[in-house]
Amino acid sequence: MLNALMMVSNAFISLSYFIIASLLLLPFLKGKQKTPLVLVTILVFFSCALGHGGHVLLLLEQGHQTRTSLLLPLQVGIDLSTAMIAGIYIALRHSYASLINGPLLLTQTQDQLTETLDVLAHMNENLESMVQTRTMALSKANEQLEYEIAKRKQAETASQQLLEQSEQQAQLLRTVIDSTPDWIFAKDHNFRYIFVNQGYASALNQTPEMMLGKDDLELGFPEELVLGNLEQGREGFRADDQRVLAGQIIHNPHDPATDANGSLHIFDTQKFPLFDAKGQIFAVLGFARDITRHKQAEKALQESEGRLQAILDNSPAVIYLKDTEGRFLSANRQFQTIFRLSQTEIVGKSNHDIFPPALAAAFHANDQSVLQAGAAIQWEEEALQEDGLHTYLSLKFPLFDADENAYAVCGMSTDITERKQTEVALQQSEAQLREKARQLEQTLLELRRTQTQLVQTEKMSSLGQLVAGVAHEINNPVNFIYGNLIPAGDYIQDLLQLLALYQQHYPKPLPMIEAEIAAIDLNFIVADLPKLLSSMKTGAERIRQIVLTLRNFSRLDEAERKTVNLHEGIDSTLLLLQHRFKAKPDQIKITVLKDYADLPLVECYAGQLNQVLMNLLTNAIDALEEKYAEEPTQIALPTIHIQTEQLNSEWVRIQIADNGAGIPEAIQPRLFDPFFTTKAIGQGTGLGLSISYQIVTETHGGKLQYQSTPQQGTTFVIDLPLRHLHKSHGK
Template structure:
């Protein structure tokens, strides 16, 4: 009875496990596989029995997939396996042999984990690049006083710390200094704000140290330092001036108080100036490569057109190609490539223009220049936004295709900041797509018909309205009340920043003197209404659509 229970439990374990189990014969062919193969790779058991082990391995991974040849031998590796749909999945394998020579293998799908690792690496590189743009130096000090992470500004101030202890790199000491506030953070576990003067350059830095723990729970100190030399010089000059005024005439007390207020204003101005330099620096670093890309798209289109003309000339002069050339033409679908190539280059140009508009918004924030208001066709901006988002509108394994319904009215050209208004369209349509995807995930057993309806119309002779509606999950009244608050989001951590709708509201109401409203309820979708004047500086208020319905 015990043996039967054991066999039954082993069979259940074999058949119900989400991992890929298989038994391979000495000849290298599958003898038995469990149902997980079909769930993970799409292959049914009857299709794999008698199939060679290496038949599904990615050609580049065959050299590492050695089957064990000795009894009780165990092997482990990661390799790619062919899915029935033609794609590949990363699997982690453990193999061992029995005394009878059979090979037992267990595989676990690690594709998603690898994608997460790649995404984390990309985010880490982006974070490092951003930290290197900071005007403040940043340094992570480990408990053992070894050199931790530092940004480019730290290297500019202290030089290359490689191979040194932190107190050697920063202060040139041979051992930790007990009086240093940074070292007190480890003992007190309390933040420290202090100033440090570089004896070599005379520069003054305001340094903030606070306790931190890494992913392993080990204590660290995060140190940030900002050059406040200019502020200190201003403070010293003001203090000297105060003393002179006090000594000369006590009756000038009111003037002295005014100077103290001026001092506070200078300090605040210095802080805002640092923020503006940071934003301007980021915009400048992005602007250079995108201008390079944008500038090369036009000659690339010309070169490709010339090549296509040569190709057409060849086809005209040699209308009967050899079988090999004809086979190559059919293999790459030459007619489709010629037709689609121009669209591809146009899409690249549109994408680079979009990035340039974003850079322009950053430069506006830092007041490098003024944005230009133009009279444009807003339908073109909406269509461009939809083209950029086309990939998200297509059907995917975890979401169905989203239908776009356009109800455009005949509109005049609208005076607006076209790049910023397109940013509003992008934010609202992206949120609508997120809502529809959430509806699909939560109601996969139902027949969902996700739609986004975009309609435009004249409110009166001076105002236009754009409505963007979806039939997604909708939102509660509580969410609607906070919808346009900065940093408010209902999305999971890491997916939303809570800035999109806040920025959109600012663009519509402040930049265009318009109105942005949302009408929604749970389970009934959401409708965003944008109302802006056809010409700016109009005092006439819109005859709201909501009032006429």
């Protein structure tokens, strides 16, 4: 009885180890668990299965013989080898786990299985020790039957404990197998289930016990899935089972099956033959993993890729993909149409296989630049087509794998040949338009100059006539007054001398005369009358000087170029502006500093040059008043500094500087443009500086320049040749 129990327990334990080893072997063969530790684990379990199987054979032989045969030492050796392999496995297990810093098996179920196997290995060691002890006892019992009888009860008790432990191990193994969501099952030669895990039974809304002894048709699977469809050339479950029972290993990565709700699922199924102790196949062991979602995702991805390819093929741009070596991986329809190549003729080819050497080298260099930069780059590239050389605007960017390593270059090229041709034509048209615009601008400038010259001529003519007329009209009465002042003075002196004689010879005048002398304050009249005549003479002289200045300023009688004294023109202009230099309640006092050098006479148009001086001095006065209006306390001494100097034997210079508001930088380039002014409407015509520039540069062949700093002041510089040079200078 004890031998029978031990044979049953060892047979069950051997089968359990064999099943566990098979469960580990399947992922290993599929490549999902190919690690040294998994291989060692499989060997350990197969070794344990062989060890317990050997115990069964040993007990069978001992049941027929009365003495121990050579199988006992052989079995002891196998047990010791198994223990050694298990010890090595346990030792390596912890070291390998620390190196990979993670779980030894891929899933939580396999972790639990490992723990269970550790417990089984420990229990196996105890069992083997107990079996070895019992075997030795049985050997001695052959010689001492009485001792065996005495110890039988003790052995039966130990066997009962071993049986209970085996049942616990089997129950634990069953729990591990039932915890996996995969379908695990075994079928006999009649295709009826002899083993089903809980995951499989739950999917069909049944229990494992309800499924045992039934085949696939009885469980409700469609006949088409079980038996196949010959018309469609599709085999079913039964054909796969027959092959496995014939000794084949079946792997079907796309195996359809229905669940309890009739929903069709796709399984990755593997089936292995199970062998009995005699090496005969007695069952089919199957493992099926539901990959429906994975297949659905693959299908969706394929559909998405199809839609993307359709978009790429309908794009007018040339789109292509190359690997890091420059070989084409794919190209859209536009690429194929332009270069008259099919997809199969493009894939795997390099740039040099499709394009001329020069273009191929340029394309490859651009591709490598993108890979090195690791970012998108845009170029203009040329490609030779049947109708000639085309220009493409190409955007290329790298593609990266999960480790952020570039594995390909994607390019999108748009034909811009027509645009480039249009740009060239547009540039040519723009050049022609610019030339026409330049000519029109030159014409407009000439018209403006002509206009300003006419305005200046008319202005100067009118001003000269006005000034000359006023001077003439004033000059006549002034000359009359001035000419009569001398004899009037002589007459007054004679009368005063006569009065003195009367006072000397008639010291006592009549009372009426004395009263009149007191009334008119004769003594004051006698003392003040010469002063009054002197003041009148001074006034007449001043009027004569102003008249002369007006005549000098207008130079109406000097229309031709003549040699003149520049200082006289400057002084005449200052005299006319004298009223703007004096301090008034609403006007600042301006100090004029004159720094004259000894200048020779200059050949010029004096009237026009005086107009230039008038414009520059007027602008300087306006700048000082503007700054004073903005910052009345910031300008300590408003000053205009006039300086002359002889540069060399050919040129003289006049500088007019002020410490006023300065010229803003924004308007400086347009300072000499006709009709340009920053003054309010009615206060400026915009012709002063433009006319002055023409008079200095064009009429006199000189230079008119300026230096200005905002809020610090402006200096105008007039360079004039001593003699007419018959040429003009630009700005």
